[in-house]
Amino acid sequence: MANPLAQAEFRFSADAIKQLPVDTVLEVAFAGRSNAGKSSALNALTHQKSLARTSKTPGRTQQLVYFEAKPERYLVDLPGYGYAKVPEQVRLHWQQFINQYFQVRASLAGLIVVMDVRHPLREYDLQMLDFAKNRSLPAHCLLTKSDKLGRGPQAKTLLEVRKALGGVATAQLFSAETKIGIDEARKVVAGWLQL
Incomplete structure (x- = not known):
């Protein structure tokens, strides 16, 4: 089966609601702790090596980064949360922007929460799921x-996470490195984007 996300291309970055595209498109947001593997997941799902920039430095993504998979179908990379080394003022701006984004963005079709299997369901992950x-x-x-x-x-971690989620969200194992779960995750995203 052809990869419906393979044509994804960087379109723009935004750090204010007014910079976002017209609210009639469809988009899936990707959220996760700094260094949880969000950029690697985006690259694996689109089958591209460097669509999303991976970095050893936590907090590399400092804006909403929009990748267009098909016309008016976007993958949105949110700033990593957690221990990003950024000034307090910048962190507060992100927080307000992300809160507003989730409240007002009608185009949002779904949320992917990326978490390291060894440290799942941390405080910020739960906040995103909320x-x-x-x-x-x-x-x-x-x-x-x-x-x-x-x-x-x-298997044990997956079972525990699914139980803790209580139906609020679905969960799966994933590895960009060994390709565990890529097809499953791609299907979820493509479904939300109606591809």
Whole structure:
């Protein structure tokens, strides 16, 4: 099957609501802690090596980055949260912007929450899932870096996360490195974007 996300291209970055495209498109937001593997997940899903810039430096993404998969169908990379080394003022601006984005953005078709399988469901992950829940948006969790655990621990973590989510979101194992779960995740995103 052809990859419906393979044509994704960088379009623009935004750090204010007024810079976003007309609110009649469809978009899927990708959120995650700094260094959880969000950029790697985006690259794996689109089957591109450097669509989203990966970095060893936490907090590299400092704006909403829009990638167009098909006309008026976007993948949106949100700033990494957690321990990004940024000034307090910048962090507060992100927070307000992201809050506003989730409240007013009608184009938002779903939320992918990227979390390291070894550290799932941290405070900010739960906050992101709350945004989705409050908006009745579908949410899907990618437990990245799954290759770092053996099969037993992978299955155990997945079961625990699904139980903790209680139906608020779906979850799966994922590894950009060993290609675990890429097709499954791609199907979710493509479905939300009606591709």
